[in-house]
Amino acid sequence: MxxxxxxxxxxxxxxxxxxxxxxxxxxxxxxxxxxxxxxxxxxxxxxxxxxxxxxxxxxxxxxxxxxxxxxxxxxxxxxxxxxxxxxxxxxxxxxxxxxxxxxxxxxxxxxxxxxxxxxxxxxxxxxxxxxxxxxxxxxxxxxxxxxxxxxxxxxxxxxxxxxxxxxxxxxxxxxxxxxxxxxxxxxxxxxxxxxxNFSDWWENKQRQDNFELAENDKLRKDIKRLSEAAKRTSNWSHEVEKTKNGTRNSGSKVDKGYIGHKAAKMMKRSKSIEQRQQSAIEDRSQLLKNVDSSESLKISQMTYHKPQLVELDRVSIHYGEKNVCHDISFTVEQGDRIVLSGPNGSGKSSLLKLICGEEIPYSGVFRKGSQMKISYVSQDTSQLQGNLSEFARSSGIDESLFKAILRKLDFSRLQFEKDIASFSGGQKKKVLIANSLCERAHLHVWDEPLNFVDVISRMQIEELLLEHSPTILFVEHDSEFCKHIATKIVELKV
Structure with a gap:
């Protein structure tokens, strides 16, 4: 070994x-x-x-x-x-x-x-x-x-x-x-x-996160209770101390020694409560350091005026004499979450580009709703550059919403000042996904959106799509993501 x-x-x-x-x-x-x-x-x-x-x-x-x-x-x-x-x-x-x-x-x-x-x-x-x-x-x-x-x-x-x-x-x-x-x-x-394996680790992480969140909530309540108790006890000790120089209601002389002892005892109790409060604060500071934020995200979805958005009937795509795909038939209806599945080279990306309006040579029947807005996430991130504010302005999206989504996908505020060209592959993909989520669209078309994207962000995106049910046509090879998200599977063959 x-x-x-x-x-x-x-x-x-x-x-x-x-x-x-x-x-x-x-x-x-x-x-x-x-x-x-x-x-x-x-x-x-x-x-x-x-x-x-x-x-x-x-x-x-x-x-x-x-x-x-x-x-x-x-x-x-x-x-x-x-x-x-x-x-x-x-x-x-x-x-x-x-x-x-x-x-x-x-x-x-x-x-x-x-x-x-x-x-x-x-x-x-x-x-x-x-x-x-x-x-x-x-x-x-x-x-x-x-x-x-x-x-x-x-x-x-x-x-x-x-x-x-x-x-x-x-x-x-x-x-x-x-x-x-x-x-x-x-x-x-x-x-x-x-x-x-990963599932074992994820189960342990969730268990630890839930324990720490519960402990954090308990300690937060303890700190509030102890803070109020310390304040009350401190006030009592001061009030008792004041009576050392006064008289009882009956007019008899006050026992200054007794009152001083009582005030000191209350002050000691106050100090003890403050120490317990400080200990609780220190315990709380040890929690949540590794709890990853996985807040839910929002999506801007538009409703199309017809139930059917796209129709392909026996569509074949060909470049010269090479057929990329042959006799493909399916429809995209409002609320569908369709995964295009098939081996590399079976024409998945070409079909997405055709639907998005690129000049792709094809035969068969292809219909797309008029004035339908599509939000497209490409595989390619090589052209991304400039800072996030510039990107949001050039894309015509709400900058504050865009950055809020990226914050929830684990971007630090320091990242907002950097050139996107310096981002990791996963961070660049998150920029494209956040941009798509900010765009008002009838149909989201995503081509392998999760390449390089971390697991927790994938789960956040899954939750988003399940909660808001946008109409989406996508290509993705993460089997867990496809299993959880797809309402329909269109299988392509080489």
């Missing part, structure tokens, strides 16, 4: 006033299969880079194994796949590579095709196969699911379930549940490791 020991790790980026990690200590068995979870922007990829020695830090990271990071950087994607593999790992054995290809359902002819001609899913599986050729390494696997369809996710999850010795960053609950035996979580104030 080998161990990765992290002791008193503290790190901040140059020019930043805030530490991303502060005095973090933990220990990892390199035989574990760790799922890595945490809100967007909390430092998951940064932590992996620290393990790789890419940044300077204070504290120590010690291990007798080497680290390998996924995804590998591929500089010449135009090269044949076998050349790309040889650049990454020159000493690989062909039979070992074929063993991994077999487990990942990749055919050998992939080797003799240009790497950039492979689908995103095929590229991911090729690089994973190379990763697991590297023996005596602890593997750092950063979000491998983002370009995998539902079938490929299940295949890769099963593949990883038969492996060990890795940290896996993923926000797909079903994927994690199937292939990890420990969870490492970046919380608001610490990093911790728990045994079990």
């Amino acid at each position: 080998s161990l990765v020991k992290v002791t008193n790790l503290t790190f901040a980026y140059d020019g930043s006033y805030d530490n991303i990690f502060e005095h973090v200590s933990l220990q990892i068995d390199t035989n574990w299969k760790l799922g890595f979870t945490g809100r967007n922007g909390r430092g998951k990829t940064t932590f992996l880079n620290l393990l790789l020695g890419r940044y300077e830090y204070s504290g120590t990271i010690s291990s007798n194994v080497s680290f390998e990071y996924f995804p590998f950087h591929v500089e010449h994607k135009e090269n044949h796949t076998f050349d790309v593999i040889a650049d990454i790992y020159p000493d690989y054995e062909h039979w070992q590579l074929m063993r991994e290809f077999s487990l990942l359902k990749l055919s050998e002819d992939v080797l003799y095709r240009p790497f950039d001609s492979l689908s995103n899913g095929e590229q991911t599986k090729v690089l994973l196969a190379v990763l697991f050729l590297k023996e005596n390494s602890f593997l750092l696997i950063d979000e491998p699911t983002n370009h995998l369809d539902l079938h490929a996710r299940k295949l890769v999850s099963d593949y990883l379930n038969d492996k060990s010795g890795f940290i896996l960053v993923s926000h797909d609950r079903a994927f994690l549940d199937n292939c990890v035996d420990h969870i490492i979580s970046i919380n608001r104030t610490n990093i911790e490791i728990q045994k079990g």
Whole structure:
């Protein structure tokens, strides 16, 4: 058994006033299969880079194994796949590579095709196969699911379930549940490791959060009661003390010693109550540090004047001689939450673009309601730049509502001043989703909206869609999200 020991790790980026990690200590068995979870922007990829020695830090990271990071950087994607593999790992054995290809359902002819001609899913599986050729390494696997369809996710999850010795960053609950035996979580104030899969961790977190919320409420009431009692007792002691220089109602002389003793006793009781109050305040300050806000969100929904918004009847999309999809028929009616499902390359994104009004070559019957407003969330976030205020103005949305939604999706106020181009992938997706939620639309069309978005935010978005029931047509490969949200499934085939 080998161990990765992290002791008193503290790190901040140059020019930043805030530490991303502060005095973090933990220990990892390199035989574990760790799922890595945490809100967007909390430092998951940064932590992996620290393990790789890419940044300077204070504290120590010690291990007798080497680290390998996924995804590998591929500089010449135009090269044949076998050349790309040889650049990454020159000493690989062909039979070992074929063993991994077999487990990942990749055919050998992939080797003799240009790497950039492979689908995103095929590229991911090729690089994973190379990763697991590297023996005596602890593997750092950063979000491998983002370009995998539902079938490929299940295949890769099963593949990883038969492996060990890795940290896996993923926000797909079903994927994690199937292939990890420990969870490492970046919380608001610490990093911790728990045994079990994601569902085990989430159940424990909810139990702890609920306990802390109940304790917080109890202590808050105690503090109020003790504060009032201390004030009353202090007032009584002062009133009694005043009588030392007065007389009883009968005119007899007052017993100053007795009254002074009584006043001192009351003051002592007041001090005791104040100490208990301070102790309760200190206890309360230890709570809620890792309770993630998951407040409900709001959505601006418009009602269309007809029940049917979109109709496709035997629609086929073709680019030149290549048919992307063939004979697709379905309708979108008010209140529908429809998921377009199917393998990569089956035309899902093309259908969404057609519905959104892009010039897409098609045959068959396609009808869309006149003057219908559509809010579109694209897969692509590469064009996002400028600060959030500028983005809101250029998008014509309510800036205060836009920022309120982002706050609930775990954006700090400091983030509002930064350039969107510097955001993490998940934070950029949240910008697009928040923008869509602010737009007044009859139909929301979302193309893989959850790529890079953290699990708690996914659950918030689920709750929103279930509560407000907007009409939505979407493509998403998170099986739990689809299971909870979709009222209809339209299955596409290659």
